[in-house]
Amino acid sequence: MKKIFLFIIIFLGSCATPIGGAKKVEDIKPQETPSIESIEAGLWMQMNNYEEKLKTSGSRLKDKDLEKYLKNILCKLTTEYCKDIRVYVQNIPYFNAFMAPNGMMVVWTGLLLRAQNEAQLAAVIGHEAGHYIKRHSLKSWLDAKSRTDLMAILAIGLSVGGLPGAGDIFNVTQLLQAGFMAKHSRDNEREADKVGLNFLINAEYDPGEAPKVWENIIKEMELGEANKPLSFLASHPAPEERIENLKKQTEEYENIKNKKNTKELKEKIHPHLKKWIKNEIRLKNKPEQTEFVLEKTFEDKKNDYLLKFYKGEIYRLIGVKEEENNYDKAIDYYDESIKAKNDFPDVYRELGLLQLKIEKNEEAKKNLKKYLKLSKNPQDAAIIESYLN
Amino acid sequence: MEPKYTIRIFDKERPQILLMPVDIEICELTIAGMCEPSASWTQSSKENIIISFEEILNTRNAILKKYNKNKQNDEIIQLIKLHTQIGQEIINNEYGAFELPTKKEFNWTLGKKVKLLKQKNNSDYAIFIFFRDQYSSTERVIYNIITAVLFPGIIPIGGSQIAFASLVDLNNGEITWFNGYYRSFGDVRDLENARNTVNKLFEEFPG
Amino acid sequence: MSVIKKIFIISFFLILISCQADKTYILVEPGKVEINKIYSVNTNMKWSQFQEREYNFLFWTVDGYTLQRIVFFKPLEDGQSLFDYDRLFTKENEKRPTFNSKMNKFEIKEFFESCIIWSREFTSFETTDIKNHKIGETEGVSFDIKAQNELGLNYKGFAVVGIKNNKLYSIYFIATEMEFYDRYKKEAKEIISSVKIL
Numbered sequence: 001m002k003k004i005f006l007f008i009i010i011f012l013g014s015c016a017t018p019i020g021g022a023k024k025v026e027d028i029k030p031q032e033t034p035s036i037e038s039i040e041a042g043l044w045m046q047m048n049n050y051e052e053k054l055k056t057s058g059s060r061l062k063d064k065d066l067e068k069y070l071k072n073i074l075c076k077l078t079t080e081y082c083k084d085i086r087v088y089v090q091n092i093p094y095f096n097a098f099m100a101p102n103g104m105m106v107v108w109t110g111l112l113l114r115a116q117n118e119a120q121l122a123a124v125i126g127h128e129a130g131h132y133i134k135r136h137s138l139k140s141w142l143d144a145k146s147r148t149d150l151m152a153i154l155a156i157g158l159s160v161g162g163l164p165g166a167g168d169i170f171n172v173t174q175l176l177q178a179g180f181m182a183k184h185s186r187d188n189e190r191e192a193d194k195v196g197l198n199f200l201i202n203a204e205y206d207p208g209e210a211p212k213v214w215e216n217i218i219k220e221m222e223l224g225e226a227n228k229p230l231s232f233l234a235s236h237p238a239p240e241e242r243i244e245n246l247k248k249q250t251e252e253y254e255n256i257k258n259k260k261n262t263k264e265l266k267e268k269i270h271p272h273l274k275k276w277i278k279n280e281i282r283l284k285n286k287p288e289q290t291e292f293v294l295e296k297t298f299e300d301k302k303n304d305y306l307l308k309f310y311k312g313e314i315y316r317l318i319g320v321k322e323e324e325n326n327y328d329k330a331i332d333y334y335d336e337s338i339k340a341k342n343d344f345p346d347v348y349r350e351l352g353l354l355q356l357k358i359e360k361n362e363e364a365k366k367n368l369k370k371y372l373k374l375s376k377n378p379q380d381a382a383i384i385e386s387y388l389n
Numbered sequence: 390m391e392p393k394y395t396i397r398i399f400d401k402e403r404p405q406i407l408l409m410p411v412d413i414e415i416c417e418l419t420i421a422g423m424c425e426p427s428a429s430w431t432q433s434s435k436e437n438i439i440i441s442f443e444e445i446l447n448t449r450n451a452i453l454k455k456y457n458k459n460k461q462n463d464e465i466i467q468l469i470k471l472h473t474q475i476g477q478e479i480i481n482n483e484y485g486a487f488e489l490p491t492k493k494e495f496n497w498t499l500g501k502k503v504k505l506l507k508q509k510n511n512s513d514y515a516i517f518i519f520f521r522d523q524y525s526s527t528e529r530v531i532y533n534i535i536t537a538v539l540f541p542g543i544i545p546i547g548g549s550q551i552a553f554a555s556l557v558d559l560n561n562g563e564i565t566w567f568n569g570y571y572r573s574f575g576d577v578r579d580l581e582n583a584r585n586t587v588n589k590l591f592e593e594f595p596g
Numbered sequence: 597m598s599v600i601k602k603i604f605i606i607s608f609f610l611i612l613i614s615c616q617a618d619k620t621y622i623l624v625e626p627g628k629v630e631i632n633k634i635y636s637v638n639t640n641m642k643w644s645q646f647q648e649r650e651y652n653f654l655f656w657t658v659d660g661y662t663l664q665r666i667v668f669f670k671p672l673e674d675g676q677s678l679f680d681y682d683r684l685f686t687k688e689n690e691k692r693p694t695f696n697s698k699m700n701k702f703e704i705k706e707f708f709e710s711c712i713i714w715s716r717e718f719t720s721f722e723t724t725d726i727k728n729h730k731i732g733e734t735e736g737v738s739f740d741i742k743a744q745n746e747l748g749l750n751y752k753g754f755a756v757v758g759i760k761n762n763k764l765y766s767i768y769f770i771a772t773e774m775e776f777y778d779r780y781k782k783e784a785k786e787i788i789s790s791v792k793i794l
Binding site for chain 3: 464466467468470471473474475477478481482487488489490491492497498499500502562
C-alpha cells in the first residue's frame with residue numbers, strides 16, 4: 001500500500017516540475033528586462049524592493065564619489081552592460097561583493113580596505129558582472145526549486161515510512177540581506193571567473209592581479225583563527241582551485257598589458273581609512289591577521305608611519321592580558337612611527353597616554369605636550385591638559 | 390486587533406489624502422516552502438488595493454492623491470522612516486504585552502515637519518499601507534491536503550497575510566487612525582476579494 | 597529578512613507572550629528619583645521605566661525604546677561589558693569589549709562606543725566632542741552621539757561616563773533626530789546633569 005502511494009506522489013511531482021530546471025537559460029542581453037509573468041520578473045521585483053531600501057539604509061556608505069569610481073571601473077570592463085548595473089557600497093568590515101539578478105552590485109568596505117590596486121578591484125567587479133550576464137542567480141533559483149520540490153515530495157513518502165520531512169522558507173532576499181551572495185555552483189564560479197578575466201584583459205589590466213586577490217585571502221585566513229569561516233567562503237568556494245584556474249585561463253591570451261592603478265583607489269578610500277581601520281581592529285581578530293591586512297593597505301613606503309601607528313593601536317586595544325606585553329609592543333610601534341615621520345600628532349597622544357598608564361610620567365608629559373603643539377587646539381585639549389596637571 | 394483612532398470624521402469638506410508608496414510584496418509558496426516572488430501578482434494586487442482604497446475614500450467624500458517621488462528630499466525620507474519606527478512602537482504598545490504608562494491614550498505624532506509633505510504634495514492627510522502576503526501554489530494545496538489527511542492537527546503554513554495602515558494629519562503630524570491585522574485568508578489578486586480585504590483593513594476609517 | 601518583516605515578527609511575538617508580570621513598565625513621577633540604589637536624579641516630567649532582570653541596564657522612555665530613551669547602566673567591574681547577554685554566535689560573545697579600571701578618559705569613551713557597536717543595534721555609531729564632566733563628584737567625560745539604525749533612521753544623543761572606586765558608571769540619552777531629539781533634549785540634559793552616584 002505504501003509503495004503505491006509513493007509512486008502516485010512521485011508521478012504527481014514529476015509532472016509538476018522537471019528536474020534540473022535550469023538547462024535552457026541564455027545570457028542576458030544588454031538592456032534586457034524580463035517579462036512580467038516570468039519567474040525572473042519576480043526575482044527582479046524582490047531585488048528591486050531590496051535595492052530601494054538599501055539606497056537609504058543605515059548600512060550604505062554615504063559616498064557617491066566612491067560608488068561612482070567603482071561604477072566607472074565596471075564601465076571600463078564592459079561598455080555594453082554599463083547601463084544595466086548599479087554599484088553600492090555597504091559599510092561591512094568583511095571581504096565580500098555580490099551581484100543580484102536585477103543588476104544591483106554590492107561591495108563591502110572590507111574588500112575596499114584589502115584591495116591593493118584597481119586591477120584587483122576590477123577582477124572582483126568583472127567576476128560579479130559575469131554572474132549577472134550569465135544569469136547565474138536565476139539558474140541557481142531554478143535548480144534549487146526543482147530539487148527541493150522533489151525532495152519535499154519524497155519527504156512525504158519518507159513521512160509515511162516514519163521519518164518526518166522538513167521544509168524551510170527560502171527567500172532570495174533573505175539570503176542577500178544576510179549579506180551572503182546566493183550560493184553559486186562551482187561551474188558557475190568558474191564561468192564567472194572566465195568572463196571576468198576576459199573583461200580584465202580587454203581593459204588592459206594586469207591579469208596576474210586576479211589570482212592575487214585569492215592568494216591574499218588565503219594568507220590572511222592562515223594567520224587568523226582556525227575554523228573561522230569568512231563570509232565570502234560561503235559563496236566563494238575553494239580559493240586554491242580558483243587561483244589554479246585563473247592562471248591557466250590567462251595563458252590562453254596574448255598581448256597582455258599590466259595596468260595596476262593604485263593611486264586613484266587610495267585617494268578614493270583615504271577619507272574613510274581611519275574609521276575602517278578602527279572597525280577592523282574592533283573585530284578582535286588575531287593581531288597577526290590584522291597586521292597583515294594593514295600591511296597591504298599601507299604598502300607605500302611613504303605611509304610607513306601610519307602602518308606603524310595603527311599596528312601600535314592594535315596592541316594598545318588588546319591591552320593588558322596575562323603574560324603578553326602588549327603595552328610594550330604598542331610603544332615600540334609608536335616609536336617606529338615617530339622615526340618614520342616625526343610630526344604626525346596622533347601618535348604622540350597615544351604614546352603619551354599609554355606611558356601615563358605604565359607610570360613613565362616624565363616622558364608621557366613630554367609627548368602629550370608635543371601632541372598639543374602639533375595639532376594646534378584640538379577638541380580634546382582640555383582633557384589632555386587635565387592629565388598634564 | 391482593533392483599530393485605534395483619535396478622529397471619527399474629517400475636519401474638512403473634501404480632504405486630499407496622500408497615498409504614500411504602498412509597501413507590498415506578494416509571493417507564491419512552492420511545495421517546499423520556498424517563497425517565489427511574483428511580480429505580476431504584486432503588481433495586480435497593488436492596483437487592486439489602490440482601487441479598493443479609492444472606493445472607500447469616495448464613500449467618505451475624500452480625494453486620493455498619489456505620492457510624487459521626485460519631490461522627495463532627505464528630511465521627507467527621514468519622516469517616512471520615522472513613521473515606520475513609530476508604527477512598530479504603536480504595535481508594541483497598543484497590541485502588545487507591554488503597555489507604556491506614559492501612553493495610556495492613543496496620541497502619537499510625527500511632529501510638525503510633516504508640513505513638508507503637505508506642501509510638496511498639496512494634501513491634508515497621508516495614508517501609509519503595508520502588505521505582506523503568501524499564496525500557495527497548486528502543488529502545495531495538494532501537499533497540504535495530503536498532510537492534513539495523514540497527519541490531522543498539523544497546520545500547514547501558507548496563505549497568510551500581514552497588513553497595517555495609518556492615517557497622518559499633515560497639519561500637525563498626529564496619527565489620527567491606525568489599524569493592523571494578521572489572518573490566513575483574503576485574496577487580493579482579484580478585485581472582488583481585494584475589496585473585502587481592504588474593507589476589513591479600513592474598518593472605522595474616518596468619514 | 598526585510599526590516600518590515602522583522603518588525604512584525606518581533607511585534608507578534610511580543611503579543612504572544614502575555615503573562616510576564618515581572619517585566620512591565622512602571623510609571624516614574626516628577627521629582628527626585630532613586631534608581632536601583634545606584635543613582636539619584638531629578639526629573640520634571642513623567643517617564644515609563646523598564647528594567648529587564650537579566651540585563652545590566654534600566655531605561656526611561658515616553659513613546660518607546662526606539663523613539664527616545666535615557667539609559668542607566670549598572671556599575672561595571674573589571675572584565676565586564678555594558679551588554680552581558682549572549683549573542684547567537686559564541687565567537688561573537690568572545691569578542692565582547694571588556695572594561696578595565698585603569699582605562700583613561702578617552703578609553704572609557706572608546707569602550708562605550710565599542711559596546712554599542714558590538715550590540716549591533718545601530719549600523720553606524722559615532723561619538724564626538726568629548727569634554728570633562730563630573731557625574732556628581734566623580735570625574736568623568738561627556739560626549740555627543742550620532743547614529744543610524746538599519747532602517748536608515750537617524751539618531752542623536754549624548755552620554756556621560758565616569759569611574760568611581762574602580763567601577764564604570766554610564767548613562768546616555770538618545771532619540772530620533774527627526775522630532776524626538778529636539779523635543780526631549782532639554783529635559784534629558786537637565787536630568788543627566790542632576791545625576792548623583794549614591
